[in-house]
Amino acid sequence: MSxxxxxxxxxxxGVVSATSMLAACGGSNGGSNGGxxxxxxxxxxxxxxxxxxxVCLSSxxxxxxxxxxxxVDGATMIVHLFAxxxxxxxxxxxxxxxxxxxxxxxxxxxxxxxxxxYTYTLRDGLKWSDGQDLTAADFEFAxxxxxxxxxxxxxxxxxxxxxxxxxxxxxxxxVTAVDEKTLQIVTTVxxxxxxxxxxxxxxxxxxxxxxxxxxxxxDPSTYISNGAYTMTGWDHNSVITVEKNPNYYDAxxxxxxxxxxxxxxxANNMLANFENGTWQLIDDVPTNEIAALKEKYPEEFVVxxxxxxxxxNWNVNKNILPAGSTLTGVEAENARAEIxxxxxxxxxxxxxxxEIGQAGQVPASSFVSMGLTEPDGSEFYENAGDAAANGxxxxxDVSADALESNFNQAVETLKKYYTFDEATGMFTDFPTIxxxxxxxxxxxxxxxxxxxxxAQVGITMNLxxxxxxxxxxxxxxxxxxxxxxxxxxxxNDPISxxxxxxxxxxxxxxxxxxxxxxxxxxxxxxxxxxGYDLKVENGxxxxxxxxxxxxxxxxxxxxxxxxxxxxxxDLLMSTGAICPLYFYTDLYMISQxxxxxxxxxxxxxxxxxxxxx
Amino acid sequence: MDSKTLxxxxxxxxxxxxxxxxxxxxxxxxxxxxxxxxxxxxxxxxPAARAALEAKYGLDKPLMEQYKNYLVGALHFDFGPSLKVxxxxxTAIILDGMRTSAKLGIIALLIATVTGIxxxxxxxxxxxxxxDKFIMVITTAFVSMPSFIMGSLLxxxxxxxxxxxxxxxxxxGGLILPVITLSLYPMSYITRLTRxxxxxxxxxxxxxxxxxxxxxxxxxxxxxxxxxxLIPVITYFGPELAYIVTGSLVVEQIFxxxxxxxxxxxxxxxxxxxxxxxxxxxxxxLIVIMNLVSDIMYKVVDPRINLE
Numbered sequence: 001m002s003x004x005x006x007x008x009x010x011x012x013x014g015v016v017s018a019t020s021m022l023a024a025c026g027g028s029n030g031g032s033n034g035g036x037x038x039x040x041x042x043x044x045x046x047x048x049x050x051x052x053x054x055v056c057l058s059s060x061x062x063x064x065x066x067x068x069x070x071x072v073d074g075a076t077m078i079v080h081l082f083a084x085x086x087x088x089x090x091x092x093x094x095x096x097x098x099x100x101x102x103x104x105x106x107x108x109x110x111x112x113x114x115x116x117x118y119t120y121t122l123r124d125g126l127k128w129s130d131g132q133d134l135t136a137a138d139f140e141f142a143x144x145x146x147x148x149x150x151x152x153x154x155x156x157x158x159x160x161x162x163x164x165x166x167x168x169x170x171x172x173x174x175v176t177a178v179d180e181k182t183l184q185i186v187t188t189v190x191x192x193x194x195x196x197x198x199x200x201x202x203x204x205x206x207x208x209x210x211x212x213x214x215x216x217x218x219d220p221s222t223y224i225s226n227g228a229y230t231m232t233g234w235d236h237n238s239v240i241t242v243e244k245n246p247n248y249y250d251a252x253x254x255x256x257x258x259x260x261x262x263x264x265x266x267a268n269n270m271l272a273n274f275e276n277g278t279w280q281l282i283d284d285v286p287t288n289e290i291a292a293l294k295e296k297y298p299e300e301f302v303v304x305x306x307x308x309x310x311x312x313n314w315n316v317n318k319n320i321l322p323a324g325s326t327l328t329g330v331e332a333e334n335a336r337a338e339i340x341x342x343x344x345x346x347x348x349x350x351x352x353x354x355e356i357g358q359a360g361q362v363p364a365s366s367f368v369s370m371g372l373t374e375p376d377g378s379e380f381y382e383n384a385g386d387a388a389a390n391g392x393x394x395x396x397d398v399s400a401d402a403l404e405s406n407f408n409q410a411v412e413t414l415k416k417y418y419t420f421d422e423a424t425g426m427f428t429d430f431p432t433i434x435x436x437x438x439x440x441x442x443x444x445x446x447x448x449x450x451x452x453x454x455a456q457v458g459i460t461m462n463l464x465x466x467x468x469x470x471x472x473x474x475x476x477x478x479x480x481x482x483x484x485x486x487x488x489x490x491x492n493d494p495i496s497x498x499x500x501x502x503x504x505x506x507x508x509x510x511x512x513x514x515x516x517x518x519x520x521x522x523x524x525x526x527x528x529x530x531g532y533d534l535k536v537e538n539g540x541x542x543x544x545x546x547x548x549x550x551x552x553x554x555x556x557x558x559x560x561x562x563x564x565x566x567x568x569x570d571l572l573m574s575t576g577a578i579c580p581l582y583f584y585t586d587l588y589m590i591s592q593x594x595x596x597x598x599x600x601x602x603x604x605x606x607x608x609x610x611x612x613x
Numbered sequence: 614m615d616s617k618t619l620x621x622x623x624x625x626x627x628x629x630x631x632x633x634x635x636x637x638x639x640x641x642x643x644x645x646x647x648x649x650x651x652x653x654x655x656x657x658x659x660p661a662a663r664a665a666l667e668a669k670y671g672l673d674k675p676l677m678e679q680y681k682n683y684l685v686g687a688l689h690f691d692f693g694p695s696l697k698v699x700x701x702x703x704t705a706i707i708l709d710g711m712r713t714s715a716k717l718g719i720i721a722l723l724i725a726t727v728t729g730i731x732x733x734x735x736x737x738x739x740x741x742x743x744x745d746k747f748i749m750v751i752t753t754a755f756v757s758m759p760s761f762i763m764g765s766l767l768x769x770x771x772x773x774x775x776x777x778x779x780x781x782x783x784x785x786g787g788l789i790l791p792v793i794t795l796s797l798y799p800m801s802y803i804t805r806l807t808r809x810x811x812x813x814x815x816x817x818x819x820x821x822x823x824x825x826x827x828x829x830x831x832x833x834x835x836x837x838x839x840x841x842x843l844i845p846v847i848t849y850f851g852p853e854l855a856y857i858v859t860g861s862l863v864v865e866q867i868f869x870x871x872x873x874x875x876x877x878x879x880x881x882x883x884x885x886x887x888x889x890x891x892x893x894x895x896x897x898x899l900i901v902i903m904n905l906v907s908d909i910m911y912k913v914v915d916p917r918i919n920l921e
Binding site: 167 | 647648649650652653654655656657658659660661662663664665666669697698699700701706709710768769772773776779780781782783784866867868869871872875882883884
């Protein structure tokens with residue numbers, strides 16, 4: 001799940017957040033202890049006194065209705081309170097999807113008409129926390145509800161792969177409770193990340209009579225769930241208390257009896273409560289304390305993987321050619337693309353992550369984040385660009401050694417379009433540009449660095465900050481030239497980062513295929529080598545990028561999908577409109593007294609199998 | 614209370630209602646004029662979903678109709694549902710937050726007032742002694758030190774180093790540190806106010822007369838001096854109470870106190886229109902009411918004051 005609203009809000013306020021996909025760099029306590037889960041679980045449940053843990057992830061969640069939640073901290077609470085058809089588990093060092101309410105997760109059956117049917121059998125004796133039986137009909141209801149336009153859930157679109165889904169809500173998705181224990185879901189494609197979706201809160205069951213009360217998810221007395229825990233207390237803005245659910249089918253394996261989710265978004269307060277031993281895990285730390293904390297708490301301070309990219313994006317409809325330029329149409333767009341790519345080479349990403357970010361972020365040389373894997377187990381980003389020919393991974397070399405050659409290459413490219421004063425080493429006619437970012441110390445520091453790097457070659461970039469909500473509005477409307485941007489993935493598949501750039505996407509901040517850019521026939525794509533008849537030369541964005549993304553979405557063969565997505569990213573990066581800076585990481589602090597904890601790269605944290613010494 | 618006073622109060626109440634209406638109106642239209650909307654997020658919701666949400670909350674209606682509906686609702690104390698926290702009414706959110714903020718604020722202000730008046734009076738009566746100078750130095754420091762610094766210092770000392778008190782407002786005893794932090798500024802201010810006002814009063818003819826008549830020192834101070842020297846304190850007390858019970862964003866943030874303070878900012882950044890209106894109305898009403906109470910208190914303390 002992405003750091004949607006809330007986490008991004010936090011970021012807007014300058015709170016450090018996430019991080020890089022360094023499971024390796026993690027050295028997380030979860031990692032070292034995860035393997036003992038099963039044993040610890042069985043023993044701990046019987047012998048010891050009731051176990052409890054106090055943690056703080058963020059402030060009061062806007063919503064912990066599984067369908068409506070759109071924040072990572074909310075998702076963490078929901079995976080404790082609800083059980084879907086599938087769930088995340090830690091298997092050695094790997095994170096895997098295991099059946100939860102379903103007995104198993106079978107492959108789909110090809111119906112021969114372009115649709116595929118997934119059939120699930122529910123476990124025996126599944127119950128809601130109030131004792132009522134949980135049936136397949138509850139799943140059917142919940143999924144239809146979550147995908148409906150009427151509910152207006154941020155993540156309703158995840159159902160787009162299900163037959164019958166319509167964005168405008170004109171039809172219902174094809175999900176059927178065949179009988180009390182059998183659920184059928186029909187999709188329009190074999191979805192490579194399908195099982196993962198089943199472990200996503202938007203796919204969790206809710207009961208019709210429970211959610212009929214619109215305020216159900218705001219009070220423990222009406223919060224009926226089916227997961228490992230039930231909500232026993234919610235002191236608004238203070239603490240949400242959850243306790244082990246005796247009705248959960250796998251209750252014996254759950255070692256932690258009680259979890260208190262304290263609600264605060266003040267990183268300094270979190271740290272104070274961690275340092276005095278009140279809280280055993282905090283999901284945020286004060287930015288300016290990072291260096292000191294790493295030193296003071298080498299074991300407790302954890303940098304974990306998180307799938308997402310921090311980048312700068314250009315508005316393709318804003319002209320950046322010098323005032324007297326005679327270039328127009330396709331030529332002008334190609335020139336701008338070359339200029340934008342050159343500017344991307346002027347930045348020292350190692351400086352940004354080491355001196356500004358300081359949270360173990362990884363310099364990015366491509367848009368699709370670290371942490372997204374291909375069917376053969378390799379990282380998608382490692383296969384981006386043309387490593388064999390270039391000698392580096394991605395679309396440019398981010399190593400510290402390449403700094404000078406990148407700089408020289410950028411200056412040479414820019415000289416083709418702008419007047420260069422050899423005496424001062426400055427360009428004299430590059431138009432002044434504005435850099436838009438949302439108010440936060442962290443974003444500001446990065447903006448200042450970017451401006452200083454450009455100033456070295458005589459390019460003036462003014463910084464303009466806006467409050468979060470205004471910023472979102474301005475950026476979406478394309479009322480800017482260059483803007484700060486970032487994206488965290490909702491599921492482990494590159495399409496969750498690439499499909500945002502199709503022409504009609506609501507997240508297409510670059511304005512590809514919109515306005516003047518809609519008619520710019522500057523792009524080529526050739527998928528014939530993969531057996532598709534898509535080959536376009538000098539086509540528009542809709543002819544090329546939109547078309548290749550449509551192919552990805554209709555392709556069931558995962559290897560071919562990956563190849564198509566690499567082509568899509570090549571095309572995207574050729575525009576220079578995306579300038580990746582780094583891959584995110586997730587920082588948190590966990591007490592040494594906690595055993596059996598793990599978190600997954602989507603940011604969810606699991607306390608089910610923890611024990612506190 | 615004579616009829617003149619009652620007439621005055623009635624007039625002030627009418628004024629208060631007009632003021633509130635003006636506040637509601639200005640806030641409503643300014644709020645709607647600000648770019649952004651409550652359903653904006655990093656990831657765009659589909660146009661159909663957005664339309665459904667706007668229809669659900671009546672945001673698709675013409676602005677004047679929304680305004681009219683809001684006024685009608687507000688008259689019935691129905692401030693609508695929060696747009697961000699689905700399923701919660703603004704009234705419930707505000708009451709929840711106010712319960713804590715008001716407790717915090719009232720205790721803090723009581724402590725501040727009592728301590729401030731006592732210290733201020735002593736300082737005035739012991740003018741230019743070491744004691745007076747000490748109080749003046751300390752209160753100057755507290756008045757000039759922002760609450761986030763004071764709060765952080767107290768937090769580090771008592772919650773982290775000594776571990777005597779919790780760092781989190783939700784825990785037992787968790788309100789002690791925020792109450793202290795919150796009370797230091799008004800306490801210092803009231804101390805200084807009382808001192809200067811007391812000094813002024815002590816120089817008045819009627820005090821000399823009282824002393825000349827042989828009234829005991831104690832009675833001179835308690836009956837004549839103190840009462841009159843409190844008039845400026847009352848002026849300060851009213852609005853300060855309004856501010857302090859509606860929560861201090863900074864102090865609540867530092868100690869993670871579940872008060873209403875945070876909503877003054879978060880409702881705006883989130884464009885949670887009904888909550889913006891709700892918090893604004895609460896704060897405005899309190900200030901209007903407290904000002905009125907202050908004025909009436911003048912009359913009680915000093916009958917010479919002509920309210921008209």
